[in-house]
Amino acid sequence: MQPQRHRPGTGFTALHLVQPVDGGVAQVVLDLVAAQVAAGFRVVVGCPPEGPLAGAAARRGAEIHAWHATRAPGPGLLREVRQAARLVRRVRPDLLHAHSAKAGLAGRLAVRGRVPTVFQPHAWSFEAVDGVTGRLARRWERWAVRWTDRVVCVSEAERRTGERAGIDATWSVVRNGVDTGRFTPGDHTVNRAGPGPGPEPGPETQAGTGTGAARAALPLLAGVPATAPVVVCVGRLCRQKGQDILLRAWQPVVRRIPQARLVLVGDGPDADALRAAAPPSVLFAGAVPDTAPWYRAADLVVLPSRWEGMAVAPLEAMASGRTVVLSDVDGARESLPPGRERFCLTPPEDPPALAAAVSALLHDGPLREAIGRQGHQHVLSTYDVRQTALAIADVYREVAAVPRPERREPIPQ
Numbered sequence: 001m002q003p004q005r006h007r008p009g010t011g012f013t014a015l016h017l018v019q020p021v022d023g024g025v026a027q028v029v030l031d032l033v034a035a036q037v038a039a040g041f042r043v044v045v046g047c048p049p050e051g052p053l054a055g056a057a058a059r060r061g062a063e064i065h066a067w068h069a070t071r072a073p074g075p076g077l078l079r080e081v082r083q084a085a086r087l088v089r090r091v092r093p094d095l096l097h098a099h100s101a102k103a104g105l106a107g108r109l110a111v112r113g114r115v116p117t118v119f120q121p122h123a124w125s126f127e128a129v130d131g132v133t134g135r136l137a138r139r140w141e142r143w144a145v146r147w148t149d150r151v152v153c154v155s156e157a158e159r160r161t162g163e164r165a166g167i168d169a170t171w172s173v174v175r176n177g178v179d180t181g182r183f184t185p186g187d188h189t190v191n192r193a194g195p196g197p198g199p200e201p202g203p204e205t206q207a208g209t210g211t212g213a214a215r216a217a218l219p220l221l222a223g224v225p226a227t228a229p230v231v232v233c234v235g236r237l238c239r240q241k242g243q244d245i246l247l248r249a250w251q252p253v254v255r256r257i258p259q260a261r262l263v264l265v266g267d268g269p270d271a272d273a274l275r276a277a278a279p280p281s282v283l284f285a286g287a288v289p290d291t292a293p294w295y296r297a298a299d300l301v302v303l304p305s306r307w308e309g310m311a312v313a314p315l316e317a318m319a320s321g322r323t324v325v326l327s328d329v330d331g332a333r334e335s336l337p338p339g340r341e342r343f344c345l346t347p348p349e350d351p352p353a354l355a356a357a358v359s360a361l362l363h364d365g366p367l368r369e370a371i372g373r374q375g376h377q378h379v380l381s382t383y384d385v386r387q388t389a390l391a392i393a394d395v396y397r398e399v400a401a402v403p404r405p406e407r408r409e410p411i412p413q
Contacts, residue, residue: 013042014396015093016062017084017103019069021051022287023236023266024312025100025122028154028176030056032097035389037061046087065091069102077106084110095400101125105140113147116399120152123330124161127307128240138165145169149399152392155331158309172395175334177388178315178379185321185376186214186296214296220263220283221297228259229362232298234291234313235305237268242304242327242349244270247277249304249354254281256359265294295320300361300368304346304354305329315383318375323368325357337378340371 014036018029029045030053036043037060045057046067058064065087069080084106088096095116098107104119111117126137141162145151151169153159154176162169215221215230224230231253235241243264250262260281264274267287275284285294291313295301301317302325310331314324318337326332327348336344343361346353361368 011042012040012095012396012400013044013091013093014095014097015044015046015088015091016097016099017067017087017107018045018047018053018099019067019102020071020100021047021053024176026051026053026056027312028120028122029053029099030060031177031179031385032389032392033057033062034060035386036393039393044091044093046084046091063091069106071102073102073105080106081109088115095396097396101137104144108144108147111147116149116402117147118150118152118395118399119144119148120154121158121162121309122154123158123240123307123309124165126165127161138167141165141167149402150395152395153309155310155334157330157334161330172391174388174391174395175383176310176312176315177383177385178312178319179385180319180380183292183295183316183319185372211297211299214293217293218285218297220285221261224261225259228261229257229299230297231260231262231300231302231358231362232265232294232317233262233302233304234265234294234317235303235311236266237264237271237274239270240306240308241266241268242306243274244277245304245306245327245349245351245354246302247274247282248351249358250282251279252352252355253359253362254279257362260362263294263298265291291316292320295322298322300325300358302354302358303327304348305332306348308332310335315379318372319379319383321372321376323361323371323375325354325361327354335383337371337374340374343367343371 016029033043033045043062044065045062046065047053048069049066054064067083067087070076088111093115095118096107096111097118098104099120100122104121108117126134129137145167148169150172152172152174156173159171159173212226233243233246237243254260262282263285265285265288295317301322303311303313304327305311308329308331314326314335317324325344328345329348332345333341346357
């Protein structure tokens with residue numbers, strides 16, 4: 001892949017080293033790229049050319065270099081480190097910003113403190129593994145802070161998790177942000193759902209939020225009755241995001257609300273297993289170019305993750321005016337509007353509690369509407385992506401101003 005010519009600007013060059021290249025990490029990088037290009041930076045992205053990130057970052061004005069790296073450590077690590085070192089020598093960045101565990105591993109080994117370095121874990125790798133591998137991951141993170149000028153966490157909870165693991169870093173907490181111009185409630189009529197005087201509402205009155213126009217634009221939902229509540233889960237189909245937990249929770253939901261439909265939006269390594277385990281009331285949208293229409297078509301958005309730093313999907317859903325149900329992992333409490341934890345949080349890996357929360361909110365339309373409106377205002381005031389970009393720019397200024405100690409090691413050849 002040939003690098004694109006960069007626009008002249010402030011003269012500051014930021015190199016983003018990135019793996020993975022999809023999901024929330026990619027969206028965070030794309031938002032930073034757009035803001036930094038607009039600010040006049042020379043923005044360079046080193047990432048695998050497969051996947052959506054490279055092309056999308058190029059369209060936002062970044063210079064793209066192929067960095068062939070897998071998601072997990074393996075026998076190719078030495079080659080990946082050497083590639084990263086060559087990229088740094090070619091680009092000569094003022095600052096390296098390594099995103100997620102693999103880029104944090106290879107980038108810091110490649111640079112070893114000779115270039116101002118920011119590491120953003122986007123959820124700690126040692127939360128994903130147990131036993132010897134987990135202990136090695138913790139040991140590496142404790143060791144690698146010597147080559148890290150700043151660790152940027154997306155939530156206070158993620159920072160505390162790092163501290164409990166013994167990582168003695170210089171920290172900044174910069175919460176994820178949302179493009180509030182892209183994720184909007186759209187046309188939103190009064191919710192008809194919820195109990196009132198008399199019997200509990202039947203399936204024909206449980207449809208959510210006046211989402212008919214939004215649903216009509218999505219062919220997958222063409223056969224879903226207009227009155228049927230739709231629950232949406234957006235995320236990579238993998239163990240971290242917990243769609244298997246959601247499928248176990250979905251069975252009691254459907255017993256209470258037979259017309260309800262669950263839509264899993266995304267693709268990933270667990271797709272086949274999830275399809276095999278799913279009942280007919282679960283629909284699979286696959287990977288989609290734009291998640292915004294799916295939020296607007298939803299009555300409720302659920303993300304039952306096993307671990308996170310602060311997930312982006314719930315922020316996007318709330319910006320779209322939708323109530324969310326989340327597992328109580330890092331960042332979840334901080335992302336919710338104040339006082340809504342008892343309705344919107346469930347213990348991780350607890351299908352009965354998740355089923356109870358989803359069922360309760362599907363049955364109480366007025367409450368769901370109220371939480372959705374509150375969540376929308378909460379994101380507008382607290383999680384606008386422009387605030388995130390400004391905070392990262394402040395981190396860059398602080399880190400780049402620190403003199404490089406001469407004792408730091410040379411970049412490997």
